[in-house]
Amino acid sequence: MILQSISVTLLVLATATGLIKREIRLERVEQIGGENLLASSGLRVRKYNRTTATLNGTFSLLKDLDGTFDISVKTARSALGNNQFNEYPMKIPRKNACQFIRDVWPEFQHWWQNCSNIPLVTKDGEAFCPMLKGHYWIRDLTMDVSFVPICIPAGYWRISWDFHESTGDLVLQLRFFFHLVIVQTILEN
Numbered sequence: 001m002i003l004q005s006i007s008v009t010l011l012v013l014a015t016a017t018g019l020i021k022r023e024i025r026l027e028r029v030e031q032i033g034g035e036n037l038l039a040s041s042g043l044r045v046r047k048y049n050r051t052t053a054t055l056n057g058t059f060s061l062l063k064d065l066d067g068t069f070d071i072s073v074k075t076a077r078s079a080l081g082n083n084q085f086n087e088y089p090m091k092i093p094r095k096n097a098c099q100f101i102r103d104v105w106p107e108f109q110h111w112w113q114n115c116s117n118i119p120l121v122t123k124d125g126e127a128f129c130p131m132l133k134g135h136y137w138i139r140d141l142t143m144d145v146s147f148v149p150i151c152i153p154a155g156y157w158r159i160s161w162d163f164h165e166s167t168g169d170l171v172l173q174l175r176f177f178f179h180l181v182i183v184q185t186i187l188e189n
Contacts, residue, residue: 021184022154024143026053027177034163034172037063048140055141066130069097069171070164073104081156081179090152094164098129108147115139143178154180 031040043057072094076085092104105121105128112118116138121128156179163172 020182022145022148023181023183024145024148025179025181026055026143027156027179029055030175030177032173032175033170037061037163037172038174040174043138048142052142055138058135058137060135061131061133064130064133065097065101067096067098068166070094070166071097071100072162072164074160074162076158076160077153078156078158079153083156085158094162097131097163101129101131111144112138112141115141145180148180152180154182 026045028045029040029043031038039060039062043055043059045053046056048054071092073092075088075090077088078085092100095103101121109118109120113120116136118136118138119128119131157177159176159178161174161176162170163174165171
């Protein structure tokens with residue numbers, strides 16, 4: 001038990017001090033339902049170079065994303081990489097779309113700031129809601145590993161964005177699949 005505690009502590013310290021290099025490898029994007037809200041068939045994950053996968057393509061928002069929708073984000077992990085996912089306790093609770101855009105969107109918009117025409121939100125976010133229907137593009141979007149806490153284990157992950165109507169019905173789910181891998185440890189060198 002003591003030996004196990006020491007090894008876990010060393011792993012956390014090695015990750016925190018930069019001795020372990022982690023990487024996110026984007027695998028695929030899926031849309032489940034919501035064909036009357038979002039047309040995402042133009043989005044693809046492609047290899048940018050031999051080691052980096054990026055999200056590319058176009059999507060169309062077919063309705064204004066306004067206060068009549070709620071959004072939540074859930075994470076799940078498949079430890080063996082066999083698509084048997086277990087929900088993880090990290091999530092963004094269900095919020096009204098305008099509240100989500102105002103409170104959550106600004107924390108993550110730096111990802112697509114220079115590689116998309118998705119609008120950026122000011123700190124107050126009020127002027128941005130609703131997100132207007134229209135055509136949007138994404139070019140060479142890579143996932144940034146810095147947002148992943150060091151305590152998150154390597155493995156096959158799924159992030160699900162759920163869109164609910166005000167009635168509570170789930171109308172759309174966007175799923176992003178990726179591998180979180182340990183690429184190199186300084187101790188190996």
